[in-house]
Each structure stands twice: as structure tokens, then as C-alpha cells.
Amino acid sequence: MPLSTLIQRSSQPSPSLGEAQAHDLLRSHYDLQGSLQALGSQQDLNFRVDTDQGRFVLKACHGSYAEAELQAQHAALAYLRLHGVPAPKVRPAKSGDELLAVEIDGQPLRVRLLDYIDGEPLTRLKHMPVRLMAELGALCARLDLALAGFDHPGLERTLQWDPRHAVALVEHLLPVVSNPQRREQVAALAAQAAQALAPLVAQLPVQAVHLDITDDNVVWARDEQREWQVQGVIDFGDLLRTWRIADLSVTCSALLHHAEGDPLRILASVSAYHAVNPLQTAELRALWPLVQLRAAVLVLSSEQQLAVDPGNQYTRDNIAHEWQIFDTANAVPAALMEVAILQAAGQAPAQPDLSGCAPLLASIAGQAVRHVDLGVLSPHCEAGNWQAPGFDQRLLAAQPAPACSLYGQYRLSQTHIDRADEPATCALGVELHVLPGSALQAPQDGVWQRVDAQRGCLRTEAWSLWLDGLEEAPADGQVLQRGQALGATCGYLRVQLCLGSEARPPFFATPAHAAAWLALCPSPTVLLGVDCDAEPLADPQALLARRDASFARSQKHYYAQPPHIERGWRNYLIDMQGRSYLDMLNNVAVLGHGHPRMAAESARQWSLVNTNSRFHYAAIAEFSERLLEVAPEGFDRVFLVNSGTEANDLAIRLAWAYSGGRELLSVLEAYHGWSVATDAISTSIADNPQALETRPDWVHPVEAPNMFRGRFRGADSADDYLRDVDAKLAAIDASGRQLAGMICEPVYGNAGGISLPPGYLQQAYAKVRQRGGVCIADEVQVGYGRLGEYFWGFEEQGVVPDIITMAKGMGNGQPLGAVITRREIAEALEAEGYFFSSAGGSPVSCRIGMAVLEVMRDEGLWDNARDVGRYFKARLEALVDKHPLAGAAHGSGFYLGLELVRDRNTLEPASEETMALCNRLRELGIFMQPTGDYLNILKIKPPMCTTKASVDYFVDSVDRILSEGL
Template structure:
């Protein structure tokens, strides 16, 4: 077929075939009947037939399509099926033919019937998980690997999508683009891509390829864990012999629609392809120009096709996302993508030797240069000072000259908060504090190009040197010899190399792009004459392997591939590459991370004394008094311990000692700790899957008074739940067993902060006390002001317990827990012997505990929990009102829960969706984890310094993900 025929074919509208005609055709030639549904296509007609027992796709194309081309497609389907690849089978006509040549109302058509593969394409899915991107690349590799051994005469065809014809086709189709700005953009991109391909084309291997393995032409099924699984590859209409790498270029171009504006998100597809069917270096270098040309052909073809077939809804629907593909492909320099592709494929990128260069700053020869650490762990960074504008430059200026920042270092000052995109933190150059007037010389011959006052670029034959901070710089366009004067510095100079002549690089790169940018912008060490390179970061995977090899694995970590976190500030956690994550789950750091008061208090007390509570020092008395001030009247004794587990364990011992009994009531679906005693009373199967089968006989769980999904629902369900309490107590009475007490969270923590039904604790406490038992309020998670509306959770129920346990936030991360009770209960334990906790009540812990109370008061954190918490709850409720998956918003203040359900009537928990949501939130820079026995509740318990801006960022992100579809 000639190119003119190709161009003519590319202008044909899709065939016309009415429903009645299609039914008649199916009856006459296939003896089939059923319901028909139109499927999209650009130039062919596709109809799905549901016959009741099987489903097929009726495909009709213009009669001008060569029969041998369609026969090649059928042969390829059989060939791939024989190799175990998931492709459709051909259904033979009644006369045994695979392909029919028909005339329908004067239209010459070629018609065939294929098996329909159940599943759905991912075209309209807004966000593709990384594993899906990789799987699409791997699938492309497996098909190419198989087709390498396939041949057929019908493969020798001229097709508009063949990238070998892209240059000519683009020239032909460009007039269809009326928008002059778009016209110029497409023309420029295509010209540059063709220029890159021209020297590579003759070296590219050729074979049979599918040429359309895209989100449209691969169908998937979602399993019970909500993971996408490939079901099959369809639509072999573009099958031909062409460059092997063309197949991957088509897949990559399609993935750009899901890249959310970042073309580097497609790299996992390239890595996966390369692992199965390795491409040559020449193919990898041709890949991105092919993607650019594919993007240009897509938009131009659709624009022209819509002009001649304005009723084609398939094309109309596709144009927007094809322009999205084009715009995303053009959003980064082609040189950057080439470097990233080579790295993703495990190949070396281009490099340059600088051995013959003259020193840029000859006066620094032999001088010691101070290296200034501006990284995430820099000792210069404290109390959030890095958030101040100009922090890096001020710190450099404070060092004695000469001083240098570090190339390739991820700078803490460049982080940002409450934004989903990565911050550009990786320095691609260095900044220098130099003696004023220090002279510069050209390291190599080149041309000086001025880009602004005191800044410009020395363009040499092999690289560009970007400088900022010059005095007496050469004139624009001046040609310089090696060693010729480049001017002098005004004391502050930035230096950056770039290996690509036509590229002005940014000074900072995002972590995901840093490796590719650093390949283009190598260290200027050789030109400066001193070491200015940052030490490489620890490999997070190797570090995780070390953890798994030595740290008992029952101590789990968040996320399968957790970020490497070494710093925190306020309600943010910061990874080693300088990305700040909004912390929405860390109820231990109640004041926020890195609080300067905590730093000062702990440092001062450590410098004085840290010992155990059997010694006599003021802090223990002062802290105990402060705790009694926030306790209800009548509480007059404090025990200090290290954790919530220890606090609850001690509370059990107190109940045993005071009551003389051993039997305890606990509430189902609750967690109280990990010690033998507290694990015994914990019944959360999310924390311990065997919790309900391993309770000792002294523990008597009662029904969880969960007003949302419990056996009885609604705020008036207290009496219903109390019947179970009464039954358990009656059983103990009948057996003559002395009750020790009841332990209960006054607000249901593991269920996401659900309030107990009004009156529940009042009546339960009364019945327990009638039997000589004590009432324990586990306030470890929900108390100490976090609820906003109340300081203690039991205040919501209008009751006062006998024992209060607490931990977590009261130490802001310092191991600190407490039990507050009355004298007679405390002394009951004393009669059995003394109690001692080695670190509980240490001077350091006490001073920190006092400081926490002071800061919470002085910074208004309890008020903040109330006011911002109300706003937070309202925003979560708005999600419930809008999205069916958001079943309910629980809690108050900064202890909230968003429960996800698949059905609001049955309350089927959306466990897998919740985990996907949490993983997706991490992608957007937010830490969140599920809770509840079904792990279907977002457990929202951030530091109490959280702002409205952070609340908006969190809720907006959740809404974004719900809108993407889970």
C-alpha cells in the first residue's frame, strides 16, 4: 500500500451497520441471536453480542482493508493463544470461514466474529497504581517476546500508526489543526522527535508487533482484594512488522493519560518490560522520540477524524485525553526523559570527562573550603528555622569564606507542607560563599551567553556552565578561550553544570526526578577543585532488610515500602529526601514533632539528673500534683509508669487488690495493651486475630456498644447493650465469683472514636460497684484533651470512674504513662507489697510531662482540638453526605474516624478500599492507617497543633481519591 492510500484510508469514517442489519447478519452467517451493544472504535465498527450462553464481538471494517491483513491478525491470535497469552479466539462462520466479505446497502465490508473477553479497560480510571503500570509494561514485553517468532504475509502493510511513517503523516494531518498555537507546538515537537530518531532508525530491530497494547485494549478484572488482574489483550487491528520498540512506545504514550501530569510515572512499565524482553541501547534512546511522535499522531488523527465524522462519540470522548497525553509528554525536556528511561532500564547514561579543564576559581587552589550541611539531618536546622525564606543563603553567609553547599543534597529548606506534589529538594548545583572580588576563569573554551544581571551560561563544545553572582561578566555572545577571565564574584556564587546544550536546568529537582537530573547536571567538583558532593543517602530497602533481619517482625511497620523518616516538625514527618508528610495518625506526639520546649526540658534535666522514683527529687511531686489538678475531685493518688500497657496492667492489679476478686468485664473490639494481663482483656481481632479464642476464664467480654455497626444501633441503644452486661454479672453472681471490675474506653477508640450510647457507662458503673468491683476508664488513646469537647472521655458519659489510665500524648513521645485513683484503692495494692517502675516517674519523664501540660495550656491546644476538631468533623460529614463509600464520620476533636462501607444498609466493610485509600494518601503526602476489627475505618488522631489548612488538605485529598474511584 502506498503512502497516498494510507492517507486516504486515515480519512475514512467508520462503517455504518444498523442493529437490524447486524442481527440479520449474525443469524444468516453464524446462527446466533441475542442483544447487541456498541463498542467504541475510531475507524471500525465493533458490536458486542450477548447470546445468553456466550459473548462475542462482531467486527466490521471497510472492504478496502486487505484480506491478507485480517488473516494475519487471526493467525497471530492463534499463535499467541498457543503460547498461553490471553487473547480472544476467532468464531468461525456457519460455512467454516474466519472472515466474511459482504455488501451491506452498497458498503463493501469485511466482517468477523471474535470471542469476547470479560473485563474492563482502564481508560477512564483516573489513577493507575504503580503495579498496574508495571503489569502493562510486562504484558507488552510478553506479547513482543512471543511475536518475535511470528511471521505472515499480512504483516507487510502500510499503516497510519506505524511510527516509520509518522513524519509524513504528521505533515499531512497538521492542516486539520485550526488552533495556530497548537499547530506550532505539535509541529515543533514532531520536528525535534524526528531529528532524534533519524540517526537511530536504521539500527532499530524489526519484528511483528501488536502496536496497540493500551489501557483501551487490555481488559482487567478486580479481585477480592481490589487488585487489578489482566484478563486479556484485544484489538489486533494495528498488527504489523515494524520497529520492536514501537510497541512499548504505544503503551507508554497511553499510560501518559494516567500520569497525572508527570511523565516519569510511566517508568515502572519500562523497567518491567526490560526485565522480560530487554531492549538494546539504541531502542531505549529511540523510545521517547517515538512516544512524542505517537502523541502528535494521536491528536492530529482525532482532530481530522472528528472533522469528517462529527457524530463519532468515541473520537469526541477521546480527544481530551489524547491532548492530555500530548501535553504530559511535552511537560519535561526530552533529554531528561531519555536519561530517566536509560536509568529505568538499568543502562548507563551519558557522561563527560573534565580532566583537561582549567580551575574555575584559581585563587581557591589549596584553600580549605567549609562544607555546609543543609540536608534533612543538618545540625543547623532546629525549631523550624529552615522554613524561613533565605535560610540556606543566610547560613552560608554566616560561615567563613570560602564555604560551599553540597551538590546532590536534599535540602530541608525546600520542603513544603499541605501540598500533594513532591517538593523540589535535590540541589543540582552548589552555592558558594567566597571572598568578595574572587576572580573566575573559563574552564574550557566557549561562548558566554548572558541571561540576566550577573548571571549566564558558558557554552562549551561538550557542556554548559551556569553561573549566578558575577561582577564584570563578559559581554553576551563573547567567545572565550580556556583560562580567559569570566569576571569576579560579589561574594555569593551559584555554579551548575549541564550536559545538554539546549537545556536550562532548574537548580532543584524533585526526588523522583533527581537521578535523571543529576545525570544531566553532574557535580562541578572537577571545575572547582574541591569536594562539594553530598554523601549518598542510605538505601532505604537495605535499611529495611537490616530491620527485618534483627528487629522481631511481630513489631510491624506502616506500609509495605515505608518512607525513610528521620525528622519531624509540628504535625509533619519528613523523609530523607525532604518530603514533608502530613501526620494524621500520630496521637503520641500531642504537641507536634520536634517541639523546642521538649528539646530544652529533656536536655536540661538529662544534664542534671535522671534516675528512678525511689530517690527524692522535686519533679515527681510537682508532676503528680499537676495530674491531680486535671483529675476529678476525690482522686488523690498517682502511679507513674512507662506506657499505656503498663498503666492498664497496673489498673488490673489495683482492681484485683481492692475488690479481692479476679473476674473482669471488658468490651469486645477493644485494645488495652500487650502484656499478659492487658492482652487478656483486649478483644480486637485487628490487633490479635485469635483474641476471641484465647481469653482466660477471668475475662468476660461484653457486647461492643457500637452504635453504628453493632448488634443494636442508634443513640438510644444503651439499654439493649446493658442486657449483656447484666447477663455476664448475673452469671458471675450465680457462680459465687467476686467481680474485680470493668475496663472500658469511654469513647470507642479502635472503632474510630465512636461515642458510647448515652447512659451506658452510668448504669454499667452502678452495677459493677454494687458488686464491689471498680470502674477503670482507659483514657490512653482518647483522653487528655484530644476529644476537644471534653478533657476526659468519661465526661461525655457524665460519670466518674474509680481508676483512670493514660499514656501516649502525656509525654509527647517520651515513654510516660500514669494511673490516677483514690487513696483507698492505691493502698490496697500497698498491702500486697510495694510497686516500682524503673523509668516510670523519672526526673526526665516528669519534667517532660509537666512541660506537655504547660504547652498544651499556653499554646491553646485544647481549644484548638475543640474548634478545629468541630470544623474537621463537619468536613468529614460532608464526605459522608456526598460519597456512598464514606459510611459515617465518628468522634470529635482530634480523635475522629471515617468508616468506609460498600453498602449503607448491610454495612459491608470496605476493607480493601480503605487500605487502597491509605496507600494513595501516602502518595499525596499524608500518613493514615485503618482501624477497627474490619480495618475499614480511617483512624484520624493527629498532633493537636493541626491547623485548618492541614484539615482542608487532608479532606480534599480523601475526596480526590474517592472521586477517582476505589
């Protein structure tokens, strides 16, 4: 292929074709009239045409394009449709020709008309989920499978995007980059890629390929669940015969624009392609060099195109993200990407043979070396001590020598909080505590590369050995023979192996990159002569399968693929790879996770005795007295139980016993528990889809007084909702049956913390009491200080109930619940026999319950709920002002809800968007789940130690996601 031809094809401006001329073409050749919309292209010209007969694309290219090239495209479109690939049809002109040769203003053009595929490309998608990357890779594979059997003379063509010409094109176009630093970067990356590609070229299969399966040239549409689905493939302008792997390299290059700076995010597309259309090892190894060359050609081509066609807005808009593609292609060592790509295709990279090496530290080889556990479950880690700088090294130094850390272990000390990026936690080497002065020797022949007096690298033919902690490093460039002295240690030594001659690897890798880095940085066990490898983590998928096989599936877990959580600290939960997730929904752990006071109280009381409340011990009296201190005046009896369900179940029995009736009012959309009685009064269809059809006749649900989306809106709606209370009470009166009472959450918990209309409970309670019923306040979720502004939710309504039920935060995770009431109500139950809860009020539970109250007081958690809660609510309200999807901010303190709606007037619930938001928050390191009957409200119930910094991170993340679009 003459270089001049390639240069000429890469240096043409777009054709010149005005809208009036386009209209003339459509009328004269196709009998079509309609509106035009210009579509972007680098060297062609495209218009969307909207007509009464349908929607089309008018395409015009230079007359210098060979007719056979365009006929090959048309033939491929028909061929792919026969093979089930969604591709547009060509609409013949009145003459019957699919391809027209015309001349406009002395400019020879080739013109054709194609059906328009409705949908949109994902080019400007601000965040591309991994699922879409995988689907794009699988689509590319399906096209290549289909095109493997396609042939046409027009496939033999000269095209600037053909990677077989990339090296020549880069060399020619380099001068168009005016910035010398950028020009040097492009030249270096292209040279590195060309060197890696050269020995593989002869092994690469050749076939017809589309060569442009990108976010620009695949159109998508959302389905009813708002998931993106492929509608079709467009723009076959780069169709030709070249290396098969070139097609995937183009797709991967385009995805680098969506990789958020991390090139390993594209591996999903590689795995998906390989699963559909298996690749050869040579192709897998060639993929990343081809991606790098594509990145170089992209930026150079755009710079060239702007030079010859400065008015091309399409190119001008694209050049910024093409430089982003280039920078991402240059972001990690090429060797790492090769390993990662091989792993994505299920292939294990080759490992070096270290069997002939001399021991690095002869003094410890074969000795018993103490392993120091620095992992997530390490017994050395407690009460957040791992957060102190230098924790690992101090712990290692405190052990008798010799001692070592573990290779491949995910270290808790490396976690970080309130950040979207994964922490680099996986150790790619080993740290040792040895006797100062311990002699080191070269394991293999090599050259010493000195960093400073204590650090450096021994570079051998096949690998590099990085050392840190020498008393005096050898001179830079010193040639060392196997077994030759390398100096001595200072007592601390860091050892790391790395294959190849790349720049110095990091000592820690993120979990997402760990597998590739561990393959590139193998264990130094053989060189040390001691076992220093960590035990592999349990497979979380296998563990989940075991759960599903033995644990009843109606007991759901958060997320389809949940993180494996085994540790928590304050308002964070930590997975086994050391990533800390901001816990924004755990209203059980009010004090936070891992609180040392809870551990101490539990351990001490367990070491003494734990039994049931029929035995005589001080803790039960002390805790009951403490509960009455926080209850309203007149409350003088406590029942201790295990859970909120048990508390509410007992409250129903108390109401029945005291009133002599069984009829109970409950409020729609509420949840009260899972026992037979509490399920009967629970009407939340989010928790039980059959809730409204399975009420027994003694339960009388009243209309939910939801001021935001109920039948009546606003703060003055109490009287409107009370009409339904009156109607239900009148029906009970007419039946001659006795009312037992009414149960209600004083603040709507499952609806996201929505307050009841002012005055609602005052009037409802009065109506119930007039008929001899009792009023039950379900404070299980909203009480105990969580609301910030009030200790009890009923305080907001200015009422005092007859029975208070509570649980959740009472025990900070210890099974503990309570019912507080008056003596006459409590004693009414005695006529039916005594009450007993096996573990309710046990010594351990009572001691923990008292400790929770003390810690909340001593650490100012009630004040924190009020002050940080106000700040939190204000920040959520600012989201409502900014984003139409954010319909309302509910609640107070640390019981908040952000309700998502598609329309502020109709309040159509944005249920799918809410779930997508929660899943995206998880990717950013935040646990959040939807609530409400429509699952369109964020359930915001964090531990009460949550800080303003965590609030800011959460709200900023929600803001980011809403700005990206859902």
C-alpha cells in the same frame, strides 16, 4: 510505500452499519440473536453482542482492507493463545469462514465475529497506580516475546500507526490543526523527535508487534482483594511487522494520559518490559522520540478523523486526552527522558570528561572549603527556622569564606506542606560564599549566553555551565577561550553544569526526578577544584532489611515500603529526601514533632540527673500534684509508669487488691495493651486475630456497645447492650466468685472514636459497684484533652470512674504513663508489697510531663482540639453526605474515625478500599492507617497543633481519592 496510500488509509471515515443491519448479519451468517451495544473505534465499527450462546464482538471494517491483513490477525490470535497470552477466539460463520466479505448499501465490508473477553479497559480510570503501569509494560513484553516467532504475509501492510511513516504523516496532516500555536508545537516536537531518531533507525530490531497494547485494548477485572488483574488483550487491528520498540512506545504513549502531567511516571512500564524482554541500548534511546512522534500522530489523526467523520463520538471523546498525552510528552526535556529511560533499564548514561578544564575559581582550587550542611538532619536547622525565606543563603553567608553548599543534597528548606506534589529538594548544583571580587575564568572554550548582568551560561560543545552571582556578566554571544576571564563574583556564586544544549535546568529536582537530573547535571567538583559532593543517603531498602534481620518482625511497621523518616516538625514528619508528610495518626506527639520546649526540658534535666522514683527529687511531687489538678474531685493518689500497657496492667492489680476478687468485665473490640494481663482483656481482633479464643476464665467480655454497626443501633441502645452486662454479672454471681471490676474505654478508641450509647456507663458502673467491683476508665488514647469537647472521655458519659489510666500524649513521645485513683484503692496494693516502675516517674519524664501540660495550656491546644475538631468533624460528615463509600464519621476533637462501608444498609466493611485509600493518601503526602476489627475505619488522631489548613488538605485528599474510585 506510496504517500498516497498512507494518506488514503489515514483519511477514511468509519464504515456505516446500523443496528438492524448488524442484526441481519448475525442471524443470516451466525444464527445468533441478541442485544447490541456499540463499542468505540476510530476507523472500524464494533458491536458487543449479548446472546443466549455467549457474548461476542461483531467487527466490521472497510472492504479495502486486504484479506491477508485480517487473516494475519486471526493467525496471531491463535498463535498467542498457544503461548499463554489471553486473546479472543474467532467464531466461524455458518459457512465455516472466519472472514466474511459483504456489501451493505453499496458499501463493501469485511466482517468477523470474535469471543468477547469480560472485563473492562482502564481508559477512564481517574488514577492509575504505578503497579498497573508496570503490569501493562510487562504484558507488552510478553506479547513481543511471543510474537518474535510469528510470521505471516499479512504483516507487510501500510498503516498510519506504523512509526516508520510518522514523519511523512505528520507533515501531511499538520494543516488539520487550525490553532497556529498548537500547529507550531506539534511541528516542533515532531521535528525534534525525528532528528533524535534518525541515527538510531538502522539499529532497531524488527518483528511482528501488536502496536496497540494500551489502556483501551487490555481488559481487566478486580479480584477478591479488589486488585486489578489482566483478563485479556483485544483489538489486533494494528498488527504488523515494524520496529520492536514501537510496541512499547505505543504503550508508554497511552500511559501518558494517566501520568498526571509527569512523563517519568511511565518508567515503571519501561523497567517491567526490560525485565521480561531486554531491550538494546539503541531501542532505549529511540523510545522517547517514538513516544513523541506517536503523540503527534495521535492528535493529528483525531483532528483529521473529526474533519472527515464529525459524528464519530469515539474520536470526539478521545481527542481531549490525546492532547493531554501530547502536552505530557512535551513537558520535560527530551534529554532528561532519555537518561531516565536508560536508568530504568539499569544503564548508566555517559558522563563528560572534564579533566582538561581550567579551574573556574582559581582562588579556591585545592583549598579547604567549609561544607555547609543544609540537609534534613542539619544541626543548623531547628525549631522550623528552615521555613524562613533565604534561609540557605543567609546560613552560607554567615560562614567564613570560602564555603559551599553540597551538590546532590536534599535540602530541608525546600520542603513544603499540605500539598500532593513532591517538593523539589535535590540540589543540582552548588552555591558558594567566596570573597567579593574573586576572579572567574572559562573552564573550556565556549560561547557566553547572557541572561542578565549577573547571570548567564557558557555553552561548550558538550555541556553548558550556568552561573549566577557575577559582578558583571560578559556580553551576550561573546566567544570565550579556555582560561579567559569571565569576570568576578559578588561574593555569592551559584554554579550548575548541564549536558547538551537544552533550556536552563532547574536548580532543584524532585526526589522522583533526582536520579535523572543528577545524571544530566553532573557535579561541578572538577571545575571548582574542591570536593562539594554530598554523601549519598542510606539505602532505605537496605536499612529496612537490617531492621527485619535484627528487630523482631511482630513489631510491624506502617506500609510495605515505608518512607525513611528521621525528622518531624509540628504535625508533619519529614523523610530523608525532604518530603513533609501530614501526620494524621500520631496520637503520641500531642504537641507536635520537634517541639523546642521538649528538647529544652529533656536536655536540661538530663544534664542534671535522671534516676528512679525511689530517690527524693522535687519533680515527682510537682508532677503528681499537677495530675491531680486535672483529675475529678476525690482522686488523690498517682502512680507513674512507662506506658499505657503498664498503666492498665497496674489498674488490674489495683482492682484485684481492692475488691479481693479476680473476675473482670472487659468490652469486646477493645485494645488495652500487650502485657499478659492487658492482652488478656484486649479483644480487638485487628490487633490479635486470636483475641476471642485466648481469654482466660477470669476475663468476661461483654458485647461491644457500638451504636453504628453493633447488634443494636442508635443512641437509645444502652439498655439493649446492658442486658449482656447483666448476663455476665449473673454468671459471675452464680459461680460464687468475687467481681474485681470493669475496664472500658469511655470512647471506643480502636473502633475509630465511637461514643458509647448515652447512659451506658452510668448503669454499668452502678451494677459493678453494687458487687464490690471498681470501674476503670482506660483514657490512654482518648483522654487528656484530645476529644476537644471533654478533657476525659468519661465526662461525655456523665460518670466518674474509680481508676483512670493514661499515657500516649502525656509525654509527647517520652515513655510516660499514669494511674490516678483514690487513696483507699492505692493503699490496698500495699498488702501485696510495694510497687515500683524503674523509669516511671523519672526526673526527665516528670519534667517533660509538666511541660506538656503547660504547653497545651499556653498554646491553646485544648481549645484547638475543640474548635478545629468541630470543623474537622463537619468536613468528614460532608464526605458522608457526598460519597456512598463513606459510611459514618465518628468521634470528636482530634480523635476521629471515618468508617468505609460498601453498603449503607448491610454495613459491609470496605476493608480493601480502606487500605487502598491509606496507601493512596501516602502518595499524596499524608500518613493514615486503618483501624477497627474490620480495618475499615480511618484512624484520625493527629497532633493537637493541627490547623484548619491541614484538615482541609486531608479531607480534600480523601474526597479526591473517593471521587477517583477505589
